[in-house]
Amino acid sequence: DIQMTQSPSSLSASVGDRVIITCRASQSISTYLNWYQQKPGQAPNLLIYVASSLQSGVPSRFSGSGSGTDFTLTISSLQPEDFATYYCQQSFRPPFTFGPGTKVDIK
Amino acid sequence: EVQLVEFGGGLVQPGGSLRLSCAASGFTFSSYTMNWVRQAPGKGLEWVSYISSSSNTIYYADSVKGRFTISRDNVKNSLYLQMNSLRSEDTAVYYCARRKDSSGSNDYWGQGTLVTVSS
Numbered sequence: 001d002i003q004m005t006q007s008p009s010s011l012s013a014s015v016g017d018r019v020i021i022t023c024r025a026s027q028s029i030s031t032y033l034n035w036y037q038q039k040p041g042q043a044p045n046l047l048i049y050v051a052s053s054l055q056s057g058v059p060s061r062f063s064g065s066g067s068g069t070d071f072t073l074t075i076s077s078l079q080p081e082d083f084a085t086y087y088c089q090q091s092f093r094p095p096f097t098f099g100p101g102t103k104v105d106i107k
Numbered sequence: 108e109v110q111l112v113e114f115g116g117g118l119v120q121p122g123g124s125l126r127l128s129c130a131a132s133g134f135t136f137s138s139y140t141m142n143w144v145r146q147a148p149g150k151g152l153e154w155v156s157y158i159s160s161s162s163n164t165i166y167y168a169d170s171v172k173g174r175f176t177i178s179r180d181n182v183k184n185s186l187y188l189q190m191n192s193l194r195s196e197d198t199a200v201y202y203c204a205r206r207k208d209s210s211g212s213n214d215y216w217g218q219g220t221l222v223t224v225s226s
Binding site: 001032034036038043044045046049050053055087089091092094095096097099100 | 142144151152153154157166168169202207210211212213214216217218219
């Protein structure tokens with residue numbers, strides 16, 4: 001199975017900060033990497049698919065990059081509504097594993 | 108508007124069974140692969156199962172293989188998860204999610220249904 005790791009596991013940031021979250025796969029997954037945002041009590045929301053494609057309706061301050069085993073999610077200027085937990089997920093082969101999540105909270 | 112609504116969750120004793128349903132609307136259900144994803148209280152997301160649009164291809168997480176069965180009814184626009192031999196570690200919110208396309212991402216999710224396995 002493909003294992004997914006994320007770093008950091010949590011971070012504190014201020015509104016306006018640039019935030020970078022990394023995700024690493026235990027083997028190459030090409031660009032089959034997706035990013036989700038989840039707020040407490042809500043279902044996950046797709047932000048980025050195939051590593052760098054912005055899902056429709058998602059603000060352009062979110063961007064993704066990477067291929068192979070190393071990926072990043074960048075929030076260019078953190079907004080109050082961005083405080084949430086972020087998950088990566090590989091869709092290269094089953095089981096379609098998620099990373100453990102990165103919680104972004106207010107500094 | 109795409110909508111996914113799960114129901115069927117509840118409290119069940121260890122070793123018991125439960126059948127979850129997911130009602131889909133607002134899109135051509137028969138054209139999309141679907142997934143079940145769960146989240147234990149206070150924990151991260153765990154992919155559970157996958158079913159292709161015509162039910163030809165099915166996958167399960169090792170943690171549920173042999174105990175859970177995914178199925179769908181493209182006439183009723185519904186997705187199902189039959190859960191047998193339930194364990195305390197199956198306690199979670201269960202989400203159904205639409206697979207977007209060949210990217211494998213999940214672009215629409217239901218609100219989730221809580222399954223609690225406890226005596």
